[in-house]
Amino acid sequence: MKKNITIIGAGLVGSLLSIYLSKRGHTVRIYERRGDMRKEKMSAGRSINLALSDRGLLALEKVGLAEEIKKISIPMHGRSIHNPDGNIAFQPYGKEGQYINSVSRGTLNMKLMDLAEQHGVQIFFHEKCTTLDWEKDVLEFENTSGVSIPSSKADLVFAADGAFSAARLQHQLRHDKFNYQQYYIDCGYKELTIPATADGNFAMEVNALHIWPRKDYMLIALPNLDKTFTCTLFFPFEGEASFDKLKTETDVKNFFEKTFPDAVPLMPDYINEFFTNPTSSLVTVKCFPWIREDKFALIGDAAHAIVPFFGQGMNCGFEDCRVLDELIEKNGDDWTSILQQYQTLRKPDGDAIADLAINNFTEMRDRTADPIFLLQKKIEARLHEKYPEKWIPAYSQVTFSPHIRYSEALKRGHMQEAIMQDVMKLENIGETWDNPDLHEQIIQQVQH
Numbered sequence: 001m002k003k004n005i006t007i008i009g010a011g012l013v014g015s016l017l018s019i020y021l022s023k024r025g026h027t028v029r030i031y032e033r034r035g036d037m038r039k040e041k042m043s044a045g046r047s048i049n050l051a052l053s054d055r056g057l058l059a060l061e062k063v064g065l066a067e068e069i070k071k072i073s074i075p076m077h078g079r080s081i082h083n084p085d086g087n088i089a090f091q092p093y094g095k096e097g098q099y100i101n102s103v104s105r106g107t108l109n110m111k112l113m114d115l116a117e118q119h120g121v122q123i124f125f126h127e128k129c130t131t132l133d134w135e136k137d138v139l140e141f142e143n144t145s146g147v148s149i150p151s152s153k154a155d156l157v158f159a160a161d162g163a164f165s166a167a168r169l170q171h172q173l174r175h176d177k178f179n180y181q182q183y184y185i186d187c188g189y190k191e192l193t194i195p196a197t198a199d200g201n202f203a204m205e206v207n208a209l210h211i212w213p214r215k216d217y218m219l220i221a222l223p224n225l226d227k228t229f230t231c232t233l234f235f236p237f238e239g240e241a242s243f244d245k246l247k248t249e250t251d252v253k254n255f256f257e258k259t260f261p262d263a264v265p266l267m268p269d270y271i272n273e274f275f276t277n278p279t280s281s282l283v284t285v286k287c288f289p290w291i292r293e294d295k296f297a298l299i300g301d302a303a304h305a306i307v308p309f310f311g312q313g314m315n316c317g318f319e320d321c322r323v324l325d326e327l328i329e330k331n332g333d334d335w336t337s338i339l340q341q342y343q344t345l346r347k348p349d350g351d352a353i354a355d356l357a358i359n360n361f362t363e364m365r366d367r368t369a370d371p372i373f374l375l376q377k378k379i380e381a382r383l384h385e386k387y388p389e390k391w392i393p394a395y396s397q398v399t400f401s402p403h404i405r406y407s408e409a410l411k412r413g414h415m416q417e418a419i420m421q422d423v424m425k426l427e428n429i430g431e432t433w434d435n436p437d438l439h440e441q442i443i444q445q446v447q448h
């Protein structure tokens with residue numbers, strides 16, 4: 001039976017979800033708080049560009065968008081590490097031919113909205129969800145543009161309204177046993193720009209994600225199609241080196257020149273941007289339940305907001321949509337079963353990628369410059385090459401193995417890390433790391 005479905009939020013996940021549902025014949029309406037970014041000039045929200053990897057691509061492939069999005073993405077084959085002494089080291093992400101993709105959040109969101117409308121989805125803008133009560137069948141929006149639209153009843157509501165979801169709050173208020181955990185890390189972020197060079201080229205290697213790891217903080221940069229890079233400074237709010245301490249132009253100049261000497265000449269406007277661009281916080285949200293009978297479900301960041309250090313928030317939200325669609329395929333019209341199974345499958349995976357993302361912060365800002373860590377990665381890459389089924393580095397499980405669940409990747413990652421911790425303590429590991437006997441011993445310890 002075809003349903004009237006309402007989605008709250010026309011962000012990346014709400015827009016993709018609407019395509020999946022309309023392709024199944026349902027009548028889908030999306031209500032979005034902001035204006036239409038295709039017509040009004042506005043920020044697409046959060047980061048300007050994003051790393052799209054295999055999980056996200058698989059979900060886009062199922063709606064026929066993967067190839068089109070790949071064409072407007074820039075492949076990043078590995079990390080380009082900018083050391084304080086000015087040396088740059090390249091660390092591939094995976095095997096040859098494996099890469100992640102830098103894509104513009106705005107362009108991707110607009111393409112998803114276009115395709116949604118082509119499938120008959122109606123998107124209503126300037127509609128802010130204020131009240132939701134599935135038991136009484138109440139769903140209210142506040143129109144912020146003065147244009148009133150006809151209200152409609154929904155059989156099923158999806159909340160895809162992001163990390164600070166208003167719908168989740170309403171769900172929480174009306175659920176007597178709602179578990180909720182919200183955790184802010186002590187770092188915030190600020191975006192800066194590396195423009196194209198005077199002759200219209202990229203100022204650095206284009207096919208890489210650039211990182212300036214500095215132990216307690218880091219600067220990263222992802223390429224854009226217009227030959228610029230969007231840089232993000234992940235930086236403590238308080239402490240010796242922190243946003244709190246950089247109060248004047250001289251503070252910022254001194255700090256950047258000392259800490260990121262090779263980036264400074266590439267960022268002519270960084271001081272101005274530092275003071276005009278917002279400083280934003282980073283939150284992890286875990287909650288339960290995600291669903292209510294056959295009437296309501298949280299999806300995307302509204303269900304599982306995570307920190308961005310694994311580049312997986314959007315990828316995970318897109319995977320939510322793909323998994324949900326597979327459950328519709330399997331269960332037909334039985335929405336109680338569909339939503340129940342969706343929650344059972346996705347909740348552990350949302351929790352797992354949240355934990356993996358926090359762990360990756362330490363890895364990116366601190367360990368990517370550490371020679372022991374680099375040797376460990378080299379050994380793991382060799383093991384993966386020799387035993388591709390038995391040893392998959394944690395990063396590859398998350399990024400390039402969309403059929404391994406995040407919860408499985410977390411479990412296997414812990415097991416492999418424990419083995420590697422012992423291996424790295426071996427005397428002369430610097431010389432013996434490529435010994436086939438050692439590789440065999442390591443593989444013997446892998447449990448499946």
Ligand SMILES: Cc1cc2nc3c(=O)[nH]c(=O)nc-3n(C[C@H](O)[C@H](O)[C@H](O)COP(=O)(O)OP(=O)(O)OC[C@H]3O[C@@H](n4cnc5c(N)ncnc54)[C@H](O)[C@@H]3O)c2cc1C
Nearest residue numbers: 009011012013033051129161162300301311312313314315
């Ligand atoms: C700095 C940073 C970098 C990131 N980098 C990556 C990356 O490289 N790769 C990756 O996969 N992920 C990344 N992410 C995560 C990614 O941005 C999110 O996971 C993704 O945007 C989630 O999509 P969503 O549609 O669930 O939520 P959102 O993108 O937040 O969309 C929610 C939508 O709901 C609307 N809305 C909100 N409240 C209401 C309301 N009351 N009523 C109606 N509409 C409402 C909003 O206007 C918005 O359009 C990054 C995040 C940050 C902060």
